[in-house]
Amino acid sequence: MTRISITPRFVLDYTVGLYGGQVEVVTKDIGATIGTEIRDENGMRICAYRPGTGHPSTAEEIAGYHLREALENVVANYGDAQQPLSREVAAQLRDVVAGEQKWDPAAEEGTWL
Template identity: 40%
Template sequence: MSVSLIRPAPYLVFAVGPFMHRVDIVTKDIGATIGTRLTYAGVCGLGNRPVPLVAYRPGTRYPDTAEECAVKHLSAALKRVQLSNRVDAEDVAALARSLTEVVQEDGCRLWDPSATEEDSW
């Protein structure tokens, strides 16, 4: 009998106007560090199409620490952008740019998880 580790995918929720928005966090052990990918999942409960925000190497060997870094990075990025109540495509693009800047300023490297076969998710 095979037993699999079942771990729910973590996500972050933030409010803009009357709506709650969700960002999914996926971490993967990529050798000497953990890779982290953040994806904007849209307004909670509406089943929006996911939009990639950023993928990076946070410089840690532990997924829970990488998730804590993601919380810090997203919080800092949200403070830098002014989102409209609708959170349209332009808002999501501005959030992605801000998040990229925050990640790099924190000393983490951006990462393309689809760059090689072994790094693909």
């Protein structure tokens, strides 16, 4: 029997100076809360956490706030970007969500991988 899996995705596009990029926000209902995973343009996980909400749309909105804070940190450190800053954005995102409750999607039953 073939297993079919549908994973909702939400993409946040951003621009910093002359450089633009995007991150993908993937949410999963994991009981009383929503697991949130933020991935880079290549689908690689940047971070995964539990934002403390039971609503996917709120989790996506929170991810947007985290991204904005990370981008503000990038601008504070580098000014207007003249080159791709995806590594710096990923590093800042990890720092911003460090206070959130950690979540390991691979440890959950029915993983996305």
